[in-house]
Amino acid sequence: MIVARTILNIRLGLKTLMLHKLRSMLTMLGVVFGVGSVVAMLAVGEGASMQALEQIRSLGSHNIIIDSIKPIDDEQSGDSGARMSVYGITYNDQMRIAESFGDVRRIVPVKVLRQEGRLAGRALDLRVVGTTHEWFELVQRPLLAGRVLVGEDLHRGGNPVVLTEFGARRLLAASNVIGQSLRIGAYVYEVVGIVESEEGVAGGQTPDQQIDAYIPIQVARQRYGDISVRRQAGSQEIEQVDLHQLIVEVDELEHVERTAAGIAAMFERFHGRPDYAIRVPLALLRQAEATKRTFNIVLGSIAGISLLVGGIGIMNIMLASVTERTREIGVRRAIGAKRRQITGQFLIETMVLSGLGGAVGIGFGVSIPALITMIADMPTVITGWSIFLSVGISLSVGIVFGLYPAVRAANLDPIVALRHE
Amino acid sequence: MTLQATNKGAAIELREVRKTYIMGSQEVHALAGVTMTFGIGEYWAIMGASGSGKSTMLNLLGCLDRPTSGNYRLYREDVGSLDDNRLSDLRLRYLGFVFQSFNLIPQLTVRENIELPLFYLGWDALHSAERAAELAEQVGLGDRLGHRPAELSGGQQQRVAVARALANDPKIILADEPTGNLDSSTSAQIMDLLQTLNEQGKTIVMVTHESDIAARAGRRLHMRDGLIDRME
Ligand SMILES: Nc1ncnc2c1ncn2[C@@H]1O[C@H](COP(=O)(O)OP(=O)(O)OP(=O)(O)O)[C@@H](O)[C@H]1O
Ligand SMILES: [Mg+2]
Numbered sequence: 001m002i003v004a005r006t007i008l009n010i011r012l013g014l015k016t017l018m019l020h021k022l023r024s025m026l027t028m029l030g031v032v033f034g035v036g037s038v039v040a041m042l043a044v045g046e047g048a049s050m051q052a053l054e055q056i057r058s059l060g061s062h063n064i065i066i067d068s069i070k071p072i073d074d075e076q077s078g079d080s081g082a083r084m085s086v087y088g089i090t091y092n093d094q095m096r097i098a099e100s101f102g103d104v105r106r107i108v109p110v111k112v113l114r115q116e117g118r119l120a121g122r123a124l125d126l127r128v129v130g131t132t133h134e135w136f137e138l139v140q141r142p143l144l145a146g147r148v149l150v151g152e153d154l155h156r157g158g159n160p161v162v163l164t165e166f167g168a169r170r171l172l173a174a175s176n177v178i179g180q181s182l183r184i185g186a187y188v189y190e191v192v193g194i195v196e197s198e199e200g201v202a203g204g205q206t207p208d209q210q211i212d213a214y215i216p217i218q219v220a221r222q223r224y225g226d227i228s229v230r231r232q233a234g235s236q237e238i239e240q241v242d243l244h245q246l247i248v249e250v251d252e253l254e255h256v257e258r259t260a261a262g263i264a265a266m267f268e269r270f271h272g273r274p275d276y277a278i279r280v281p282l283a284l285l286r287q288a289e290a291t292k293r294t295f296n297i298v299l300g301s302i303a304g305i306s307l308l309v310g311g312i313g314i315m316n317i318m319l320a321s322v323t324e325r326t327r328e329i330g331v332r333r334a335i336g337a338k339r340r341q342i343t344g345q346f347l348i349e350t351m352v353l354s355g356l357g358g359a360v361g362i363g364f365g366v367s368i369p370a371l372i373t374m375i376a377d378m379p380t381v382i383t384g385w386s387i388f389l390s391v392g393i394s395l396s397v398g399i400v401f402g403l404y405p406a407v408r409a410a411n412l413d414p415i416v417a418l419r420h421e
Numbered sequence: 422m423t424l425q426a427t428n429k430g431a432a433i434e435l436r437e438v439r440k441t442y443i444m445g446s447q448e449v450h451a452l453a454g455v456t457m458t459f460g461i462g463e464y465w466a467i468m469g470a471s472g473s474g475k476s477t478m479l480n481l482l483g484c485l486d487r488p489t490s491g492n493y494r495l496y497r498e499d500v501g502s503l504d505d506n507r508l509s510d511l512r513l514r515y516l517g518f519v520f521q522s523f524n525l526i527p528q529l530t531v532r533e534n535i536e537l538p539l540f541y542l543g544w545d546a547l548h549s550a551e552r553a554a555e556l557a558e559q560v561g562l563g564d565r566l567g568h569r570p571a572e573l574s575g576g577q578q579q580r581v582a583v584a585r586a587l588a589n590d591p592k593i594i595l596a597d598e599p600t601g602n603l604d605s606s607t608s609a610q611i612m613d614l615l616q617t618l619n620e621q622g623k624t625i626v627m628v629t630h631e632s633d634i635a636a637r638a639g640r641r642l643h644m645r646d647g648l649i650d651r652m653e
Binding site for chain 2: 004005008012015016019327328330331332333334335336337338339341414415418
């Protein structure tokens with residue numbers, strides 16, 4: 001019975017609001033913007049933290065990643081045909097980190113080579129990474145066939161190579177490639193496995209572009225050395241880079257930032273120029289939280305002000321409505337409506353108004369993040385609970401700001417109300 | 422003053438009922454001690470000069486107000502001691518109001534206006550609609566159920582108001598100048614309606630200025646300065 005009565009009250013509310021369409025729409029605006037801001041805010045915040053979590057998951061929350069970067073001033077050094085630049089992470093850096101920081105569990109070096117690869121008569125320019133078996137422990141790459149590098153590969157003296165899915169595709173190799181010989185530069189390797197390639201290239205572990213193959217770092221050092229020569233339109237570019245990347249794994253999450261600061265200080269001292277970059281995935285989370293906070297403050301203020309203004313607007317209109325409908329209230333009371341039934345009627349009417357505003361606001365709030373994603377290329381996620389929250393907020397606005405007019409309506413003296421012009 | 426005792430018993434009993442309004446330093450005795458009995462099934466017209474207390478009396482009878490002092494019994498129930506909720510309940514179950522200015526709710530249709538008391542009585546939609554259609558038929562507006570009050574003439578609106586007053590099957594119908602805003606021919610229609618209702622056993626108390634209207638009632642009560650002047 002109460003449900004049926006509530007439905008009738010909602011219908012009556014809608015009817016009354018339809019009587020003044022423009023007025024009702026203008027009244028709803030505040031709630032529309034308020035709720036829209038709430039949904040948008042939560043979507044942006046959620047998107048930022050999801051992106052951060054995604055990156056942390058792929059980069060490892062315990063890891064500190066150091067990349068070698070070619071300094072800009074190196075580009076114009078030397079005026080003859082041959083340029084030689086020496087930069088980046090050195091073997092000494094690796095040793096120093098291992099010796100200086102007790103919190104470091106392991107350090108994985110990464111050396112990138114460009115060599116010609118030959119498989120079954122096909123020749124290609126390959127990007128090869130020299131690293132240790134621990135790389136495959138720190139960086140999760142699902143195995144597609146065969147095996148990854150293992151500890152024994154260092155001592156066994158065999159020359160294993162693990163292809164990436166990408167590399168295998170380029171070499172037109174199927175999974176039966178396992179056991180076959182791949183020639184890299186002047187040396188021969190045995191293909192032992194295929195792993196999945198890294199998905200998003202940006203911000204990944206391996207520098208630059210997609211990697212084709214992995215070999216043990218000792219083998220890479222012995223066979224190819226640290227100097228690479230690249231020929232470009234008549235000139236030669238000679239580079240000496242010991243290591244292209246170091247992945248430092250820290251034992252405890254609480255020690256990550258401390259260790260990162262220590263490593264940064266160490267590099268600052270020994271390098272003296274920015275030929276390296278340190279990335280701390282955990283810091284991404286902090287950054288995401290900061291972004292989230294900023295958005296929350298900005299949009300939260302907008303939401304708060306809009307909801308307040310909207311609420312006051314609704315209250316204003318409802319007070320006017322109570323005055324306009326004083327006679328109606330008198331009639332209902334004379335017929336036998338109790339005070340709380342009058343309160344209920346007006347409260348439901350206000351909630352219909354704010355609820356409609358909230359619904360339109362949710363529509364806005366869903367499209368704003370889509371725009372943000374399109375324009376600012378920021379990920380946004382609209383969660384179910386943010387919609388729930390918005391519905392709750394808009395109905396609460398209705399209750400909070402509708403209560404006073406409703407109670408005022410209910411407390412009118414029926415005789416006075418009936419005489420009202 | 423003699424108490425009106427009918428063989429059917431009393432619908433309303435007033436004993437030394439006073440209603441006093443305090444306007445600044447001045448006391449206005451809208452009712453100055455009225456003792457009166459309205460018997461079940463009687464049809465009364467209350468007459469008197471403007472300001473003599475007719476509407477005040479009717480509002481009291483209608484449980485819209487409580488007396489300043491004195492005793493009011495509605496079907497033996499002492500109204501003076503009841504709270505707002507119980508008064509609302511009495512209005513809902515025992516009483517039907519007809520006003521001078523019709524007082525229909527403009528955004529509701531004829532059917533919805535008639536259904537209003539049933540809404541508060543908690544009737545379901547189906548039965549309410551049936552009853553509203555029946556009542557509209559009874560007042561000769563069976564074909565206007567979907568119309569809004571603004572689309573009806575004054576006489577038609579007042580007939581809707583009578584239908585609404587009848588919806589809860591009240592024991593007593595209270596009418597404050599029901600024909601005050603109507604011309605003589607539509608007034609006559611309303612008076613016919615009230616007479617039929619009285620013949621069906623409803624107790625009716627009606628306030629009016631016009632003696633020819635009052636003449637249609639079985640009994641007449643003349644008021645002066647908040648007191649009963651005479652009865653006929
Ligand atoms: N709410 C009020 N506050 C103060 N005085 C009131 C109030 N209601 C009525 N009165 C006074 O009580 C007296 C009786 O008023 P009432 O409305 O009962 O007269 P009435 O007989 O219905 O007159 P009319 O024929 O003009 O309708 C009047 O003097 C009026 O001024
Ligand atoms: Mg009057």
